[in-house]
Amino acid sequence: AAAAxxxxxxxxxxxxxxLGLLATLAVVGLxxxxxxxxxxxxxxxxxxxxxxxxxxADTGSExxxxxxxxxxxxxxxxxxxxxSRATDATQIxxxxxxxxxxxEISEAVYRLAQAARDGRxxxxxxxxxxxxxxxxxxxxxxxxxxxxxxxxxxxxxxxSVADVTRERERHENVFQELQHAIDF
Numbered sequence: 001a002a003a004a005x006x007x008x009x010x011x012x013x014x015x016x017x018x019l020g021l022l023a024t025l026a027v028v029g030l031x032x033x034x035x036x037x038x039x040x041x042x043x044x045x046x047x048x049x050x051x052x053x054x055x056x057a058d059t060g061s062e063x064x065x066x067x068x069x070x071x072x073x074x075x076x077x078x079x080x081x082x083x084s085r086a087t088d089a090t091q092i093x094x095x096x097x098x099x100x101x102x103x104e105i106s107e108a109v110y111r112l113a114q115a116a117r118d119g120r121x122x123x124x125x126x127x128x129x130x131x132x133x134x135x136x137x138x139x140x141x142x143x144x145x146x147x148x149x150x151x152x153x154x155x156x157x158x159x160s161v162a163d164v165t166r167e168r169e170r171h172e173n174v175f176q177e178l179q180h181a182i183d184f
Contacts, residue, residue, distance in 0.1 A: 005017060060079060061079060062160045063076075063077065063080030063081075063083045064076065064080055064159070064161075065077075065080050065094065065095060065158070065160075066148065066156055068155075068156050069154045071096065073092050074156060080092075083098070083133075083163070084098050084132070085134070095109065096109055096113055099126055099141070099143065104127075108126050111124065112143060112159075116159075121146040122144070123144040124143050125142050125143075126143055128141060131165065140164045140165045140167075141163055141164065141165075142161070142162045143159065144162075145159050145160075
């Protein structure tokens, strides 16, 4: 349409049309770059990759929580939502609040949080009474933290929480059987 209008318009009006068309395209380009930077505009390959990553994280048995340096929750998978008994994103509690309680638990969580601030990996096993499910009297949880480097953004941290109660009970049963054998 622009090329056809050049042939029908006089010379001075064609120059104005060219200038107006270039100005319009420049504004559309700047707005597109801004929307892409903010995240409103995405390319299809990146969205497909993020969907696959989200699917992998959401179907895992470990609770995953991604938080930024200010302990603001960026993402939590379905397993973490179930552990923290949150029904939606507004009720998600960070790991520091989820595992608050006696001094030994608070010390382990403090060591993990300190490692997260220092950009180090760390892991702790925490005994919680009562368990997070609200049914069991005792629950054992393996909590890990590791830094996530993001390009040109603040550092983020990935917390993973795994319920290892069954594993610990099995270890205690083996120990009890060994103790009975020794006593015999």
